[in-house]
Amino acid sequence: MTISEAQQQVDAWIRQYGVRYFSELTNFAILTEEVGELARIFARKYGEQSSKESETDKDLADEMADVLWVLLCLANQTGVDLNEALKKNFEKKTLRDRQRHHNNPKLNTKSQK
Numbered sequence: 001m002t003i004s005e006a007q008q009q010v011d012a013w014i015r016q017y018g019v020r021y022f023s024e025l026t027n028f029a030i031l032t033e034e035v036g037e038l039a040r041i042f043a044r045k046y047g048e049q050s051s052k053e054s055e056t057d058k059d060l061a062d063e064m065a066d067v068l069w070v071l072l073c074l075a076n077q078t079g080v081d082l083n084e085a086l087k088k089n090f091e092k093k094t095l096r097d098r099q100r101h102h103n104n105p106k107l108n109t110k111s112q113k
Contacts, residue, residue, distance in 0.1 A: 003083040010072040024077050031070040038063040 001009070014021055021027065041058050044051040075082045101107055 003086060004081070006068075007072050007076055007082060010069060011076050014073065014076075021073060021077050024074065027070055027074050027077065031067065031074065034063065034066045034070055038067055 022030065037058075038060075041060050041063055043049040045060070072082070074080075075085075
């Protein structure tokens with residue numbers, strides 16, 4: 001599935017099952033909630049924080065998909081073609097960062113012990 005197809009499928013789902021989009025502000029708040037849920041998984045799985053019993057069934061992939069879903073909703077609502085936006089973002093990063101990371105001694109594996 002392409003990003004454009006994902007945007008179209010989310011839009012079709014919203015129109016069929018969701019009645020309408022929540023407002024942009026509501027969806028932005030939901031996005032931050034979803035990112036918070038994703039952060040909680042990372043803090044417990046990859047960080048030092050221990051999990052509560054009620055959090056053991058949390059699924060990293062599902063939480064990432066929740067974030068993506070709301071981001072796709074916001075893109076649809078604001079007229080952003082994420083496929084084109086990502087393409088332009090790759091071009092920007094390539095132009096700006098072509099050598100930057102190669103010249104970063106913190107990332108150079110040869111200098112790591």
